[in-house]
Amino acid sequence: MGYRVLIVDDSPAMRSVIRRVIVLSGFDLEECLEAEHGGEACRLLQERPVDVILTDINMPVMNGERFLEAIKADQSLEAIPVVVVSTDATEHRIRRMLELGAQGYVTKPFFPESLRGELERVLGVNYG
Amino acid sequence: MRSIIVGVADCQVSADPETVLVTYALGSCIAVTIYDPVARVGGMLHYMLPESSIDAAMAKEKPFMFADTGIPLLFRTAYNYGAEKKRMIVRVAGGAQVMDDQGVFDIGRRNYLALRKILWKAGVLIHGEHVGGTNSRTMRLEIATGAVWLRDAGAQEVQLGPPIPQGRV
Amino acid sequence: MAETGAGEILCAAAQQVLETMFFTTIVGERQGPPEGPAVAARVSFEGSPSGTFGLKLSAEAARAIAANFLGVENDEEVSAAQTGEVICELANMVCGAMLSRVESGSTFQIAHPQLDAGEEPSDGAVARYLDLDNGALALWVRFDGQ
Numbered sequence: 001m002g003y004r005v006l007i008v009d010d011s012p013a014m015r016s017v018i019r020r021v022i023v024l025s026g027f028d029l030e031e032c033l034e035a036e037h038g039g040e041a042c043r044l045l046q047e048r049p050v051d052v053i054l055t056d057i058n059m060p061v062m063n064g065e066r067f068l069e070a071i072k073a074d075q076s077l078e079a080i081p082v083v084v085v086s087t088d089a090t091e092h093r094i095r096r097m098l099e100l101g102a103q104g105y106v107t108k109p110f111f112p113e114s115l116r117g118e119l120e121r122v123l124g125v126n127y128g
Numbered sequence: 129m130r131s132i133i134v135g136v137a138d139c140q141v142s143a144d145p146e147t148v149l150v151t152y153a154l155g156s157c158i159a160v161t162i163y164d165p166v167a168r169v170g171g172m173l174h175y176m177l178p179e180s181s182i183d184a185a186m187a188k189e190k191p192f193m194f195a196d197t198g199i200p201l202l203f204r205t206a207y208n209y210g211a212e213k214k215r216m217i218v219r220v221a222g223g224a225q226v227m228d229d230q231g232v233f234d235i236g237r238r239n240y241l242a243l244r245k246i247l248w249k250a251g252v253l254i255h256g257e258h259v260g261g262t263n264s265r266t267m268r269l270e271i272a273t274g275a276v277w278l279r280d281a282g283a284q285e286v287q288l289g290p291p292i293p294q295g296r297v
Numbered sequence: 298m299a300e301t302g303a304g305e306i307l308c309a310a311a312q313q314v315l316e317t318m319f320f321t322t323i324v325g326e327r328q329g330p331p332e333g334p335a336v337a338a339r340v341s342f343e344g345s346p347s348g349t350f351g352l353k354l355s356a357e358a359a360r361a362i363a364a365n366f367l368g369v370e371n372d373e374e375v376s377a378a379q380t381g382e383v384i385c386e387l388a389n390m391v392c393g394a395m396l397s398r399v400e401s402g403s404t405f406q407i408a409h410p411q412l413d414a415g416e417e418p419s420d421g422a423v424a425r426y427l428d429l430d431n432g433a434l435a436l437w438v439r440f441d442g443q
Contacts (some may be wrong), residue, residue: 011377011386013366019317020368024253058393058407073382087393093404107397108390109317111244112253160347238322245320 002030002121004049004080008041008067009034009056009085014108018054018085025116036060038067045077052123056095059088065097072101075092081122085115131268133204134159134172137193141171141205154222156236158243160199161219161267163274164211170271171211173202177235178242195242199202203250218247219256219276219289221267234259256289303423307436310394311352311427319387320365321358323434324339327426330417330435331355337415342396344378344405345373350392353415358432359384374425385410395438 005022009120012100015034023029027120033048037059045053053071057064070079083104084097094105104118120126134140136152142149149217150170151159156176163170173192180187189294197241203213205220224254227231247254258265263281267279267288270277308323315321330375336359354362354364360372363383373382388410396405415435417424422439 011389012383013363013386016367020251021253026252046369054380058389060409063406087397087407088405089360089394089397090401090404092402108393109314109319111317112248113255116253234322235314241316241320241322245365248320249365249370251368 002028003051004031004033005029006033006035006041006050006053007055008036008038008053008064010059011038011056014056014085020111021115022119024112025119038062038064042070045071045080052119053080053082053127054085055082057081057084057088057097065100068097068100068102071099081097083115083118083122085110103110122127133223134174136174137176137190137198139171139173139192139198139202139205139283141169141202141209142271143167143169143209146266147271148268149271149280150268152264152266154267155226156222156239158220158222158236158239159265159267160202160243161276162202162206162211162214163217163219163269163271164206165217166215167210167212167273168271168274169206169208169209169238170274171196171202171209172267172269173237175199176241179239195239195246199243200250211281213250213252216252217255217274217289219269220254221258221265221278222287223259224264225260225262226264258288276297298354302426303438303440306395306398307391307423307425307438308427310398311391311436313435314390314394315362315429318366318390319362321362322430323427324430325372325428327428329426330415330424331358331433334416336384336412337360338347338381338385338410340375340385340388340392341408342392342405343399343408344396345401345403346399346440346442348438349418350395350414350438351413351436352388352391353435354376354384354387354434355434358429359435361431362387379413380398385412392435392438 039062055064081103084102087108089107106123151174160173177196180197223236266279278288279285310376334356337353363375363380364372422437424437427434
């Protein structure tokens with residue numbers, strides 16, 4: 001089964017690294033959408049369904065916290081699992097994002113295995 | 129059951145289900161095991177130093193002494209036995225902080241960084257690791273099952289990484 | 298924040314980030330910033346405290362670090378544009394790692410990093426100059442109101 005993924009991060013370099021980790025982890029990547037901020041991500045989500053969203057927090061225009069609030073308030077999007085990938089390792093921010101409905105949280109910098117493990121847990125799969 | 133010892137700056141690859149690869153006295157050195165559960169091929173490398181550029185002549189003579197020459201050769205040897213990179217299960221041990229002959233404490237950490245860089249660039253993720261600390265380790269790989277066992281300085285032996293489902297494709 | 302505290306936090310944040318995703322070690326301190334061709338970025342942040350963070354890497358270190366991050370075998374395969382993008386993300390991550398270590402009750406926001414000429418502020422900044430295994434690095438942070 002192929003996965004459709006949305007990666008939201010204002011760094012093209014980080015987006016390419018996240019995409020590479022997903023592929024190397026063994027996920028069959030059917031489609032990989034990318035957005036530079038929450039506003040662009042919301043627009044993309046209106047057009048294309050995805051199976052999982054990975055989002056940064058600090059981004060221009062619409063940051064990850066406001067983006068998460070927006071999709072959890074949208075009945076057609078609220079069930080999509082969200083994994084936060086952020087430099088913010090503070091307890092209050094992690095707690096806030098989980099309270100807003102994020103299912104996973106990976107702090108930057110990360111080993112690729114940490115992101116793999118979080119994705120496997122959130123999607124309920126194991127590729128070994 | 130046949131034990132093949134992997135020494136320091138050494139590497140062994142096997143497809144023989146009777147074989148167990150084992151290495152001892154992993155201090156600041158790193159041992160990398162790879163296993164393809166479909167081809168049932170496994171290999172173990174025990175390397176000492178991160179970069180071969182410090183001694184190109186030595187690297188030609190003893191490629192398994194260095195991470196950057198040893199790791200690619202470990203994988204290539206396994207491919208010759210029918211293993212495939214995308215199926216490879218990688219477990220790693222060692223990289224402890226110990227004093228070596230030069231009195232350098234951080235060679236273990238540098239060995240670990242070199243490993244991560246090489247594997248990331250090669251597009252290979254790690255499935256289990258037992259690294260750092262200060263203790264010496266023993267590691268063994270069972271070719272029949274792909275199971276890796278680790279002993280940390282005389283403590284009980286533990287299995288490293290998730291068990292490999294038998295018959296996985 | 299005391300200068301030595303900020304300096305230590307800068308170095309600890311840089312070491313954690315450089316080792317984990319850029320496979321680069323800090324080998325020691327140096328007297329001044331990198332000389333010669335360099336790649337630099339700065340990023341402003343808001344919270345408690347607010348301020349600006351910057352870093353500057355010698356050009357060969359920047360390219361090697363970019364190849365390491367992207368997982369590219371040869372430094373030559375990485376374009377100048379890609380190197381710039383990677384160094385911006387490095388600045389973002391070191392700044393975030395630094396702010397995550399600062400004891401603060403409030404959340405922080407980091408703006409989008411910008412490449413720049415690498416000029417350190419002439420006053421009020423805490424700076425550290427480091428030798429890496431692949432070149433040289435300068436880090437600085439200036440907190441507002443100091």
